[in-house]
Amino acid sequence: MSSLWPELERVLGEVQKPARYIGCEDGMIVPTHRPDKAAWLLIYPDTYEVGLPNQGLQILYEIINERPDAVAERAYAPWTDMADVLRSNGLPLFSLDSHRPASDFDILAFNLSSELVYTNLLECLDLAGVPLHADERTSDDALVIIGGHCAYNPEPLADFVDAAVLGDGEEVVSEITEVVRDWKASGRGSRHDVLRELSRLDGVYLPSMYDAEYDGDTLVAVTPRMDGVPAVVEKRTIADLADWPYPKNQLVPLTEVVHDRLNVEVFRGCTRGCRFCQAGMITRPVRERPAEQVRTMVADGLRRTGYDEVALTSLSTADFSGIEEVVAAAVSDDACGQVSVSLPSLRVDAFTVGIAAEIQRARRTGLTFAPEAGTWRMRQVINKLINEEDLYGAVESAFSQGWRRVKLYFLTGLPTETDEDTLAILELARRCIEVGRKYHSSPTVTVSLGGFVPKPFTPFQWFGQNTEVELRRKIGLLRDEIRNGGRTYNGVKLKWHDARASVVEGLFSRGDRRLGPVIEDVWRNGGVFQEWSEHFDIALWEDAMVRQGLSLDSYVYRHRTEHEVLPWDHLSAGLHRDFLWQDWRDALDELGLEDCRWIPCYDCGACTGYGIEHVVASATPPAGGSQGTGQGTDHRNGADTAVPVTLTARPRVTVGTGS
Amino acid sequence: MRLRIRFAKLGKVRFTSHRDVARIWERALRKAALPVAYSEGFSPRPKLSFGLALSTGFESHAEYLDIQLKEQDGGEAAPWDRTTADDMARRLDEALPVGIDVLAVAPTDRGGDSLQQAVVSCTWAIDIDDLDTEQAAEQVARLLAAEQIVVERERKGRIVCEDIRHQVLALDVSEATETGVRLLADLGTQPRALRPEELLAAMDPSLEARSVCRMHQWMLQEDARVEPLTVDAVPAPLAEVRA
Numbered sequence: 001m002s003s004l005w006p007e008l009e010r011v012l013g014e015v016q017k018p019a020r021y022i023g024c025e026d027g028m029i030v031p032t033h034r035p036d037k038a039a040w041l042l043i044y045p046d047t048y049e050v051g052l053p054n055q056g057l058q059i060l061y062e063i064i065n066e067r068p069d070a071v072a073e074r075a076y077a078p079w080t081d082m083a084d085v086l087r088s089n090g091l092p093l094f095s096l097d098s099h100r101p102a103s104d105f106d107i108l109a110f111n112l113s114s115e116l117v118y119t120n121l122l123e124c125l126d127l128a129g130v131p132l133h134a135d136e137r138t139s140d141d142a143l144v145i146i147g148g149h150c151a152y153n154p155e156p157l158a159d160f161v162d163a164a165v166l167g168d169g170e171e172v173v174s175e176i177t178e179v180v181r182d183w184k185a186s187g188r189g190s191r192h193d194v195l196r197e198l199s200r201l202d203g204v205y206l207p208s209m210y211d212a213e214y215d216g217d218t219l220v221a222v223t224p225r226m227d228g229v230p231a232v233v234e235k236r237t238i239a240d241l242a243d244w245p246y247p248k249n250q251l252v253p254l255t256e257v258v259h260d261r262l263n264v265e266v267f268r269g270c271t272r273g274c275r276f277c278q279a280g281m282i283t284r285p286v287r288e289r290p291a292e293q294v295r296t297m298v299a300d301g302l303r304r305t306g307y308d309e310v311a312l313t314s315l316s317t318a319d320f321s322g323i324e325e326v327v328a329a330a331v332s333d334d335a336c337g338q339v340s341v342s343l344p345s346l347r348v349d350a351f352t353v354g355i356a357a358e359i360q361r362a363r364r365t366g367l368t369f370a371p372e373a374g375t376w377r378m379r380q381v382i383n384k385l386i387n388e389e390d391l392y393g394a395v396e397s398a399f400s401q402g403w404r405r406v407k408l409y410f411l412t413g414l415p416t417e418t419d420e421d422t423l424a425i426l427e428l429a430r431r432c433i434e435v436g437r438k439y440h441s442s443p444t445v446t447v448s449l450g451g452f453v454p455k456p457f458t459p460f461q462w463f464g465q466n467t468e469v470e471l472r473r474k475i476g477l478l479r480d481e482i483r484n485g486g487r488t489y490n491g492v493k494l495k496w497h498d499a500r501a502s503v504v505e506g507l508f509s510r511g512d513r514r515l516g517p518v519i520e521d522v523w524r525n526g527g528v529f530q531e532w533s534e535h536f537d538i539a540l541w542e543d544a545m546v547r548q549g550l551s552l553d554s555y556v557y558r559h560r561t562e563h564e565v566l567p568w569d570h571l572s573a574g575l576h577r578d579f580l581w582q583d584w585r586d587a588l589d590e591l592g593l594e595d596c597r598w599i600p601c602y603d604c605g606a607c608t609g610y611g612i613e614h615v616v617a618s619a620t621p622p623a624g625g626s627q628g629t630g631q632g633t634d635h636r637n638g639a640d641t642a643v644p645v646t647l648t649a650r651p652r653v654t655v656g657t658g659s
Numbered sequence: 660m661r662l663r664i665r666f667a668k669l670g671k672v673r674f675t676s677h678r679d680v681a682r683i684w685e686r687a688l689r690k691a692a693l694p695v696a697y698s699e700g701f702s703p704r705p706k707l708s709f710g711l712a713l714s715t716g717f718e719s720h721a722e723y724l725d726i727q728l729k730e731q732d733g734g735e736a737a738p739w740d741r742t743t744a745d746d747m748a749r750r751l752d753e754a755l756p757v758g759i760d761v762l763a764v765a766p767t768d769r770g771g772d773s774l775q776q777a778v779v780s781c782t783w784a785i786d787i788d789d790l791d792t793e794q795a796a797e798q799v800a801r802l803l804a805a806e807q808i809v810v811e812r813e814r815k816g817r818i819v820c821e822d823i824r825h826q827v828l829a830l831d832v833s834e835a836t837e838t839g840v841r842l843l844a845d846l847g848t849q850p851r852a853l854r855p856e857e858l859l860a861a862m863d864p865s866l867e868a869r870s871v872c873r874m875h876q877w878m879l880q881e882d883a884r885v886e887p888l889t890v891d892a893v894p895a896p897l898a899e900v901r902a
Binding site: 005012013022023026252256308 | 678682
């Protein structure tokens, strides 16, 4: 079908921020569609401003478009005003690249990074004209695939999606393309056949090919419905990031977006082992990009895009081997003029701040650290092994080098958390202010408080989330303490995440197939863009749960038992279940666990299960920090303390590119 | 040296905002490696100055931008000739998105009024659907015959009544289009610009535009109406620049 642009341009005057819908980015590809090509529509089900910078989507966009047998275009969730305008004008969801209707595509592939966007997925399917329920679709309808971190528990979306892809997408998109291309070439035979073919691919899970069994209210098994479908679907992992220097042409939007800068991924995976962190667990092992490739991607990217800022992205960028040399090269590249480098995930130590000072000469406004918990006891429970000296050292380093604002991220509602732990957050903040007063008359420390949501494939997957009431009480505790503290907390500002949103995140994070009707109910009652506070409405969710006869207690607040079947037990991120359970027990015993990048393997399963290894250029831990590197911590610092699994003396370090 | 650039904003990019266009130019100037001067201080910004903002969604053949370039070593500016202008226009065009097209580049005096102060009126092409030339002509005549046209406008958060008649410097039916008619309007910009939507709302009955395009910006020079940079000058080595 031809472009919808003539119709769209007539209605764009009626909506806010019309530049969201025009495409035209530098780096945009307008591919040639042909019957012998598989056509992907890559959809980020949130606004353009949030979705455009997503690196995962951009990587797949380029890889697919490089293939002679495939095309990929992009779409983002139309804001509510645009959705209304589309419906009232009889227009469908469309791609931004050539403004084609969604019905021109064979695959609608959604990137899911938050549970709160699930209703937007339904909204996009509805606007695309695709039947909401997978079992109502015919061979004429597009295949609906999801990926991203939420795909690790796709069960709540089982009614609506045809396939979920686990793990790195770089390789599997090509395998999916070949299956769909052949299906098209053969005249789009039965939908079941193409789904069956997809189920043979590693990392691709087809919910419709599995039965969920219950005993009363209890899930007892999710098992394949037919022979040849794997009992457990394993995630995909690319062995070496050096083979995938994407995005090569990062999209440069014409309108303002979040993270509006060049982004270069310096490594994937993290083995710090923070027990609350799903990203760190499911993306193992650590795979560093060679420093030379990082330098090339930064220099070429800055020249091509005209950006004056580059972010070196990863889950903990200061851990990158040779980080100092890489950032020094980036800031000293004269061809690009005044460039600033940002490190989005700063480790908490003075060394890291030193690097930040080196590279943020121009705009020194605020620095962010994530101690995550207020007491050392609590930080051992969550395995965020930052001691107070590290934190005060980092903060002193920041204030002494010109920064006036420091932001500290904390979680509340953590396992074993007491009010003493919660209140200790303010004590930390107060002492940071004290440090700051040595250098500035009115330093500020912003405490940003999130409600902890347990996630699948983490040691905390068995933990019963704090209730909304309890989370509110803890937030209130801190607010009251500040209010009653008089001058004690001058300079400390408190911000917090809506406890009600944490409840909904928790519901779907560990939910099962019975939640499908809840998502549909909320969407039918107008609940879209739930991750936006102006649209979030807890009543929609609570009412839907009541209508479906389901309880938040059972899904969100209940502790799981060791042998209980979890809704994602038939999926695997490589981590052995007994490793996770042992780590959970260790957490309750307040035992830390060091980073396996620089010490022998714990056999969590992420490397051994797939025959892959860490790819790190330096065999020694980075200087200057204690966190999980075995320097200066009390626990697990050598062989005298118990470790959860047998240590095997097996160096897991690959020098250089690792290939 | 200060450079003045005239550019068009046409097609899909017309839905970007004035702020978006400023960001697009900042990146384009870095990509084209033009030696733009930067402000001093903690947050150095490139020294750019844009003319009158164009409403999001309107097209234009007459957008203007002044750029301060870094002083050359020795203080003497490189000589300006056709090759310099050609090369600069080509580099900028390559660095800009489709639809933002460089029409003319020329050096301009350091002093003088800013573009926003100097421009006194703009010529707009306004396309209206479902209206024939005769009906349009009647409406135009009615509006021009009025001695005053009082409209409510928001000023600093307060609603005030203002007469806009004197800001309608010219209004003509230009031609019939496939779906209606094109009006050409010359609207005053001082002390505060009369917007094409305000003009259409004041007509009797009020009209809605299908599309609006800025064709010219005008300034006064010894009672003569002149453009800040003429398009004939593309690529503008000898363009007559007035400021």
